[in-house]
Amino acid sequence: MPHQIDKTALVMHSAERMFHLVNDIARYPEFLPWCAGAEIHERQPEQVTASLEIAKGGVRHTLTTRNQLLMPEAIEMNLVDGPFRNLTGRWHFKSLDENACKVILTLEFEFSGSLSRMTFGPVFSQAANTMVDAFCRRADELYRKEGA
Incomplete structure (x- = not known):
């Protein structure tokens, strides 16, 4: 059964x-509590293939996506490997003015089987539902220090 998560923040x-923050995958373990590791497999000007190790409460899975970089408006994610039948996502960064934007995350996913859904489903859902807030907090920490 497919699931969809939509999150928005100003x-x-x-x-x-915000685009650069989300695209800095290697630093995710520094501020995403459920991210136990990140690895960049390939980086090109308009595409990144990377893996995240998602872990919580003894449940641990690796998820690999290929991300299309549409700088600075969007990042589109597609599943390469992981405990899903399918997974697609899109970060959209809608500029409101020079120093403000609307961040929109849409994820559509379906687990590969009932065991994946039961063991990894709650962990992934919590991670996905808190992701936008975590990136907003990280942006405040990084960019307010710079006086921006």
């Missing part, structure tokens, strides 16, 4: 800054 940071 932030006092530029779309470009």
